Amino acid sequence: MKTGTVKFFNAEKGFGFIKDDNGSEIFVHVTGLEDEIRENDRVSFEEQHGKKGLNATNVKLL
Numbered sequence: 001m002k003t004g005t006v007k008f009f010n011a012e013k014g015f016g017f018i019k020d021d022n023g024s025e026i027f028v029h030v031t032g033l034e035d036e037i038r039e040n041d042r043v044s045f046e047e048q049h050g051k052k053g054l055n056a057t058n059v060k061l062l
Helices: none
Strands: 002-010 015-020 025-029 042-050 053-061
Touching: 002 025, 025 042
Parallel strands: 025 053
Antiparallel strands: 002 015, 002 042, 015 025, 042 053
């Protein structure tokens, strides 16, 4: 599991971005969430290849 910080998340639109601890930004969709997240939350997640690149899945609050 990787860890990072939620950089942006729009609950109405159901997507956002996580900045991982290495500085990379990863797309996150509401379908990949285990917990409800907000901006600046610390999270753990897995990466999965999607249609447009890497997506965060199994996103959980730390």
